[in-house]
Each structure stands twice: as C-alpha cells, then as structure tokens.
Amino acid sequence: MTALARGLAALGAIACAASVGLGAYASHGLAEADARRAGLAALFLFGHGLALLVLATPTATRLRLGALAALACGVLVFSGSLLGAVFAGTATALAPAGGVLMMLAWLTLGVDAFRQRA
Numbered sequence: 001m002t003a004l005a006r007g008l009a010a011l012g013a014i015a016c017a018a019s020v021g022l023g024a025y026a027s028h029g030l031a032e033a034d035a036r037r038a039g040l041a042a043l044f045l046f047g048h049g050l051a052l053l054v055l056a057t058p059t060a061t062r063l064r065l066g067a068l069a070a071l072a073c074g075v076l077v078f079s080g081s082l083l084g085a086v087f088a089g090t091a092t093a094l095a096p097a098g099g100v101l102m103m104l105a106w107l108t109l110g111v112d113a114f115r116q117r118a
Helices: 003-028 032-055 062-088 095-115
Strands: none
Touching: 003 032, 003 062, 032 062, 032 095, 062 095
C-alpha cells in the first residue's frame, strides 16, 4: 500500500472518529444554527471519512488516489468552513468550494470504476 493510500485511509478513520464527538457535541452542546452546521459537518465527515477508509486500497489506481485526495480536501474545506462559523464566527464562504470539490471527486471515482477491467 502506498504512503498516500495509507494516509488517506488514516485520515478517513480520524474523520469518522471526530464526527462521532462532533455529532454528540452538536446534539447536546450547541443550539439552533450552530447545532445544524456542526451536525452537517459531522455527517459529511463521517460519510466521506468512511469512503476514504474503504476506497484507499492497496490496489487503488493513481486516478482513484487523486480523486480520494480531492475528496479529502473537499470534505475538510466544507466541514472546516461550517465549523469555522460555529467556533470562530467566520463566514461559510468556502463551503461551496468544498462541496464542488467533493462532487468532482465522486465523479472521478465513477470514471475510475468505469475504467476498471474485470
């Protein structure tokens, strides 16, 4: 397994772990808009973290690893923007860029899957 694949899988596991704590905090320690933003950030961290963990395999192609790297960046930008608004009062202006990056990454993963041979 390449260092990139190991790093992406490890990042996925960390994102999943962080999402559990963040989801609990959103449910019990935050109110209204902050709770919704933190909950959404936790949801995206968990789902995309799990995808990183599962899809960063020893046999992953370079295209897949590139898509997974983009997915990791996208979820960090998206969730980070939402969490910045919750904890630092910053704007969520970067969230759409993170979302677009995640969408492009998922489309690239689809292309990679289509290109695989039986």
